[in-house]
Amino acid sequence: MHSHRTRWTVILLIFVLAVAIMASIYKQFKQTTPLDGLNPGQAAPNFVLQNLQGNDVSLQEFKGKVVLINIWASWCKPCRDEIPGIVQTYQAYKNQGFVVLGVNYKENPVTVKGFMEQFHMNYPVVFDTDGKMSEMYKVGPLPTSFLVNRKGIIEKVIVGQMSESYLKQAIGNMVKEK
Numbered sequence: 001m002h003s004h005r006t007r008w009t010v011i012l013l014i015f016v017l018a019v020a021i022m023a024s025i026y027k028q029f030k031q032t033t034p035l036d037g038l039n040p041g042q043a044a045p046n047f048v049l050q051n052l053q054g055n056d057v058s059l060q061e062f063k064g065k066v067v068l069i070n071i072w073a074s075w076c077k078p079c080r081d082e083i084p085g086i087v088q089t090y091q092a093y094k095n096q097g098f099v100v101l102g103v104n105y106k107e108n109p110v111t112v113k114g115f116m117e118q119f120h121m122n123y124p125v126v127f128d129t130d131g132k133m134s135e136m137y138k139v140g141p142l143p144t145s146f147l148v149n150r151k152g153i154i155e156k157v158i159v160g161q162m163s164e165s166y167l168k169q170a171i172g173n174m175v176k177e178k
Contacts, residue, residue, distance in 0.1 A: 044069070051127075057101070065097045066093075066099070071142060073142055085167060090123045098175050099123065104127050143162075
Protein backbone atom coordinates (compact mmCIF):
# COMPACT_ATOMS: atom_id res chain seq x y z
CA MET A 1 0.00 0.00 0.00
CA HIS A 2 2.75 2.41 0.99
CA SER A 3 4.74 1.78 -2.23
CA HIS A 4 1.59 2.30 -4.33
CA ARG A 5 1.11 5.78 -2.79
CA THR A 6 4.78 6.61 -3.30
CA ARG A 7 4.57 5.61 -6.96
CA TRP A 8 1.56 7.92 -7.53
CA THR A 9 3.33 10.74 -5.69
CA VAL A 10 6.37 10.35 -7.94
CA ILE A 11 4.16 10.23 -11.06
CA LEU A 12 2.33 13.36 -9.92
CA LEU A 13 5.61 15.19 -9.23
CA ILE A 14 6.95 14.21 -12.66
CA PHE A 15 3.72 15.42 -14.28
CA VAL A 16 3.83 18.78 -12.43
CA LEU A 17 7.50 19.20 -13.32
CA ALA A 18 6.78 18.38 -16.99
CA VAL A 19 3.95 20.94 -17.08
CA ALA A 20 6.22 23.57 -15.51
CA ILE A 21 8.97 22.86 -18.03
CA MET A 22 6.50 23.00 -20.95
CA ALA A 23 5.07 26.29 -19.67
CA SER A 24 8.57 27.72 -19.43
CA ILE A 25 9.44 26.57 -22.96
CA TYR A 26 6.16 27.96 -24.32
CA LYS A 27 6.74 31.32 -22.64
CA GLN A 28 10.27 31.48 -24.01
CA PHE A 29 9.07 30.47 -27.51
CA LYS A 30 6.24 32.99 -27.38
CA GLN A 31 8.70 35.78 -26.56
CA THR A 32 10.80 35.00 -29.61
CA THR A 33 8.08 34.32 -32.17
CA PRO A 34 8.80 35.96 -35.50
CA LEU A 35 5.97 38.49 -35.21
CA ASP A 36 7.43 40.13 -32.12
CA GLY A 37 9.37 42.42 -34.45
CA LEU A 38 6.41 43.85 -36.42
CA ASN A 39 3.41 44.94 -34.44
CA PRO A 40 0.33 47.09 -34.92
CA GLY A 41 1.23 50.75 -34.62
CA GLN A 42 4.50 50.41 -36.51
CA ALA A 43 5.13 51.72 -40.01
CA ALA A 44 4.93 48.95 -42.62
CA PRO A 45 8.44 48.60 -44.10
CA ASN A 46 8.55 49.31 -47.82
CA PHE A 47 9.51 46.52 -50.19
CA VAL A 48 9.83 46.14 -53.95
CA LEU A 49 8.92 42.82 -55.58
CA GLN A 50 8.15 41.77 -59.13
CA ASN A 51 4.73 40.83 -60.49
CA LEU A 52 3.94 38.16 -63.12
CA GLN A 53 4.88 40.57 -65.92
CA GLY A 54 8.32 41.18 -64.34
CA ASN A 55 7.48 44.75 -63.31
CA ASP A 56 8.55 46.14 -59.94
CA VAL A 57 5.75 46.81 -57.47
CA SER A 58 6.47 48.61 -54.20
CA LEU A 59 4.33 48.95 -51.12
CA GLN A 60 4.88 52.72 -51.27
CA GLU A 61 2.81 52.87 -54.47
CA PHE A 62 -0.28 52.19 -52.36
CA LYS A 63 0.23 54.94 -49.78
CA GLY A 64 -3.11 56.63 -49.14
CA LYS A 65 -4.97 53.33 -49.57
CA VAL A 66 -5.90 50.62 -47.08
CA VAL A 67 -3.67 47.67 -47.96
CA LEU A 68 -3.98 44.00 -47.12
CA ILE A 69 -0.57 42.39 -47.53
CA ASN A 70 -1.35 38.68 -47.75
CA ILE A 71 1.63 36.31 -47.76
CA TRP A 72 0.67 32.90 -49.13
CA ALA A 73 1.69 29.85 -51.13
CA SER A 74 -0.38 27.59 -53.38
CA TRP A 75 0.58 24.45 -51.40
CA CYS A 76 -0.78 25.98 -48.15
CA LYS A 77 -4.33 24.71 -47.45
CA PRO A 78 -5.35 27.60 -45.14
CA CYS A 79 -4.08 30.00 -47.83
CA ARG A 80 -6.22 28.28 -50.45
CA ASP A 81 -9.22 28.35 -48.12
CA GLU A 82 -9.00 32.09 -47.39
CA ILE A 83 -8.34 33.38 -50.93
CA PRO A 84 -11.99 33.28 -52.13
CA GLY A 85 -12.93 35.52 -49.18
CA ILE A 86 -10.06 37.88 -50.00
CA VAL A 87 -11.24 38.06 -53.64
CA GLN A 88 -14.80 38.86 -52.47
CA THR A 89 -13.59 41.50 -49.99
CA TYR A 90 -11.42 43.12 -52.66
CA GLN A 91 -14.43 43.27 -55.01
CA ALA A 92 -16.57 44.84 -52.28
CA TYR A 93 -14.09 47.56 -51.21
CA LYS A 94 -11.70 48.24 -54.10
CA ASN A 95 -13.63 51.38 -55.10
CA GLN A 96 -13.28 52.74 -51.56
CA GLY A 97 -9.49 52.89 -51.50
CA PHE A 98 -8.75 49.27 -50.60
CA VAL A 99 -6.12 47.16 -52.30
CA VAL A 100 -4.90 43.62 -51.75
CA LEU A 101 -1.25 42.92 -52.37
CA GLY A 102 -0.79 39.17 -52.57
CA VAL A 103 2.79 38.13 -51.83
CA ASN A 104 3.59 34.65 -53.07
CA TYR A 105 6.18 32.89 -50.97
CA LYS A 106 8.99 31.26 -52.98
CA GLU A 107 7.03 29.67 -55.83
CA ASN A 108 7.60 29.80 -59.58
CA PRO A 109 5.48 32.06 -61.82
CA VAL A 110 3.99 29.18 -63.84
CA THR A 111 2.52 27.55 -60.71
CA VAL A 112 1.28 30.89 -59.42
CA LYS A 113 -0.28 31.96 -62.74
CA GLY A 114 -2.40 28.78 -62.85
CA PHE A 115 -3.34 29.19 -59.20
CA MET A 116 -4.36 32.83 -59.75
CA GLU A 117 -6.58 31.83 -62.65
CA GLN A 118 -8.15 28.95 -60.72
CA PHE A 119 -9.00 31.23 -57.77
CA HIS A 120 -9.93 34.30 -59.88
CA MET A 121 -7.37 36.44 -58.08
CA ASN A 122 -8.13 39.88 -59.47
CA TYR A 123 -5.68 41.86 -57.35
CA PRO A 124 -1.93 42.51 -57.62
CA VAL A 125 0.30 39.54 -56.82
CA VAL A 126 4.07 39.80 -56.40
CA PHE A 127 6.81 37.23 -55.81
CA ASP A 128 8.96 36.90 -52.70
CA THR A 129 11.26 34.51 -54.55
CA ASP A 130 14.16 34.69 -52.10
CA GLY A 131 12.07 35.08 -48.92
CA LYS A 132 13.69 38.42 -48.03
CA MET A 133 10.39 40.32 -47.79
CA SER A 134 8.94 37.61 -45.53
CA GLU A 135 12.10 37.79 -43.44
CA MET A 136 11.82 41.59 -43.18
CA TYR A 137 8.19 41.23 -42.06
CA LYS A 138 9.15 38.37 -39.73
CA VAL A 139 6.57 36.00 -41.21
CA GLY A 140 6.21 32.65 -39.49
CA PRO A 141 3.45 30.31 -40.61
CA LEU A 142 1.47 30.87 -43.80
CA PRO A 143 -0.80 32.57 -44.42
CA THR A 144 0.20 35.73 -42.61
CA SER A 145 -1.46 39.03 -43.40
CA PHE A 146 -0.86 42.65 -42.47
CA LEU A 147 -3.58 45.28 -42.60
CA VAL A 148 -1.99 48.65 -43.31
CA ASN A 149 -3.91 51.91 -42.96
CA ARG A 150 -3.87 54.86 -45.34
CA LYS A 151 -0.90 56.38 -43.50
CA GLY A 152 1.22 53.25 -43.95
CA ILE A 153 0.85 52.06 -40.35
CA ILE A 154 0.20 48.40 -39.54
CA GLU A 155 -3.23 48.12 -37.93
CA LYS A 156 -3.49 44.34 -37.61
CA VAL A 157 -1.26 41.30 -37.97
CA ILE A 158 -3.21 38.13 -38.74
CA VAL A 159 -1.35 34.84 -38.47
CA GLY A 160 -3.30 32.00 -39.99
CA GLN A 161 -6.47 31.85 -42.03
CA MET A 162 -8.88 34.80 -41.97
CA SER A 163 -12.60 34.46 -42.45
CA GLU A 164 -14.29 36.61 -45.07
CA SER A 165 -16.58 38.13 -42.42
CA TYR A 166 -13.61 39.12 -40.22
CA LEU A 167 -11.83 40.68 -43.17
CA LYS A 168 -14.89 42.58 -44.40
CA GLN A 169 -15.53 43.96 -40.91
CA ALA A 170 -11.91 45.09 -40.48
CA ILE A 171 -11.69 46.61 -43.97
CA GLY A 172 -15.11 48.23 -43.67
CA ASN A 173 -13.95 50.08 -40.55
CA MET A 174 -10.60 51.06 -42.04
CA VAL A 175 -11.88 52.44 -45.38
CA LYS A 176 -14.18 54.82 -43.47
CA GLU A 177 -11.16 56.45 -41.81
CA LYS A 178 -9.66 59.15 -44.01
